[in-house]
Amino acid sequence: MIDVMVTKRLGNFTLNAQLNDQGTICVTGPNGSGKSTLLNIIAGFIKPDKGYVKLYGKDVTQLPPEKRGIVLVTQDSFIPSMKVDDHLRFGLKLSTSPVTDAELEKIKSQFSINFTGKVRQLSLGQRERVSIVTAILRRPHLLLLDEAMANISDKEIFLKNLIDIRKSFGFDLIFTTQDISDSNYADHHYVMSNGSLLKRF
Numbered sequence: 680m681i682d683v684m685v686t687k688r689l690g691n692f693t694l695n696a697q698l699n700d701q702g703t704i705c706v707t708g709p710n711g712s713g714k715s716t717l718l719n720i721i722a723g724f725i726k727p728d729k730g731y732v733k734l735y736g737k738d739v740t741q742l743p744p745e746k747r748g749i750v751l752v753t754q755d756s757f758i759p760s761m762k763v764d765d766h767l768r769f770g771l772k773l774s775t776s777p778v779t780d781a782e783l784e785k786i787k788s789q790f791s792i793n794f795t796g797k798v799r800q801l802s803l804g805q806r807e808r809v810s811i812v813t814a815i816l817r818r819p820h821l822l823l824l825d826e827a828m829a830n831i832s833d834k835e836i837f838l839k840n841l842i843d844i845r846k847s848f849g850f851d852l853i854f855t856t857q858d859i860s861d862s863n864y865a866d867h868h869y870v871m872s873n874g875s876l877l878k879r880f
């Protein structure tokens with residue numbers, strides 16, 4: 680269970696958010712509404728002024744990001760100079776539990792990662808695929824995607840596959856998006872509006 684109750688002030692902007700759910704959670708909302716701030720608080724990169732972040736019964740509010748079992752993927756969570764396969768292996772190296780070669784090949788084909796060469800040679804959408812699959816291979820308990828699928832072609836298929844693998848690997852997923860129709864695939868949908876988080880379902 681992801682259990683968050685936080686307040687954070689940044690200049691004129693104030694975030695007030697409460698979230699208590701698990702599974703696939705979609706957060707929509709306009710630019711500047713606070714989606715990235717919320718994910719950064721959950722990941723531990725921004726400290727809340729008040730409140731807590733509890734993950735699976737443990738209070739992680741004071742823990743640094745690398746101790747939370749979370750991976751946060753943004754639109755530039757990739758290393759351009761790395762070859763695609765090395766990038767994915769890098770994810771495996773950081774993995775909390777091993778992924779077999781057979782699993783790796785299955786994931787590559789499932790997510791249509793058939794490019795060779797360096798990440799910088801790929802299109803934006805292909806880079807996003809590599810970033811997200813690298814993150815999955817790290818085996819987080821919670822995967823956070825901050826508008827990280829914005830340029831992926833065949834996004835519906837990608838999202839369905841992501842949700843399948845979420846269930847088989849056993850991680851929870853929170854993703855932010857500008858595309859409200861993405862919420863059709865989620866178990867829960869929240870809307871962020873001017874720093875306030877409202878649950879729709």
Ligand SMILES: Nc1ncnc2c1ncn2[C@@H]1O[C@H](COP(=O)(O)OP(=O)(O)OP(=O)(O)O)[C@@H](O)[C@H]1O
Binds near residue numbers: 709713716
């Ligand atoms: N370090 C900071 N100091 C002051 N204000 C900040 C800081 N970081 C973010 N903000 C403000 O907080 C608000 C929320 O920003 P945030 O990036 O979380 O929104 P968002 O919904 O993710 O938007 P986007 O989709 O554009 O990334 C914005 O008004 C932004 O200008």
